Amino acid sequence: MKKRIPAIVLAIFCLLMNTCLAMSKESKADLDNELAQMVGDTGTKVPGLGVIAFKDGKEVYSSFQGSAIIDSQNPQKNRPFTRESRFRAASVSKMFTVFTIMQLAEQGKLNLDDDVSKYLGFTLRNPNYPNTPITVRMLASHQSSLRDGKIYSIPPQLGLQEFFRKDGKFYEDGAHFAPAGQEPGKFFAYSNLNYGLLGTIIEKVTGERFDQYQKSHILKQLDIKA
Incomplete structure (x- = not known):
């Protein structure tokens, strides 16, 4: 094989x-x-x-x-394996996502301490901490209190709310939220879902598809073909 x-x-x-x-x-x-x-x-x-x-x-x-x-x-x-061999990007893509977030922050197009609800178009709260906003900074630093659950990647025609609404297709009985005791901004736990949300925020702020923005504003300048 x-x-x-x-x-x-x-x-x-x-x-x-x-x-x-x-x-x-x-x-x-x-x-x-x-x-x-x-x-x-x-x-x-x-x-x-x-x-x-x-x-x-x-x-x-x-x-x-x-x-x-x-x-x-x-x-x-x-x-x-040689100098010309290629890697799968995998979670190295998170680093490039943060490059873009910081670029947009420097341009004044978003604020790291903004409530992400401002960009997502719906209110996102951990039900265990309903009065604590989840910020862009919390997503980027894996302190958002969001968790991957069993599924954290869904077809593009479905909305992110499917993860977070009780009637959502991928709510998983609240598996995408940290339990009480792991408050947003005060507890670190690695979660891929954070970066799906950041990618969505980038698309909202720039009006460009995430991969196309990366190519034209990050990868091209670094002479990276990807």
């Missing part, structure tokens, strides 16, 4: 920080070896990885290890 495996983007900040400040041949070899321990059947058990470190705007280290494609039935189709 052919299997195209997305390699994982590894943010090895602590590991790279000290090593890259004084990158000797020995330290490069040590870092190569530490990364190698993450590939395959050991460590984090990723099939492949790519790491590039920059200092003062210049590339000071790179390493590409393991496999980008593993085909157990046709090994001749196997491919190593």
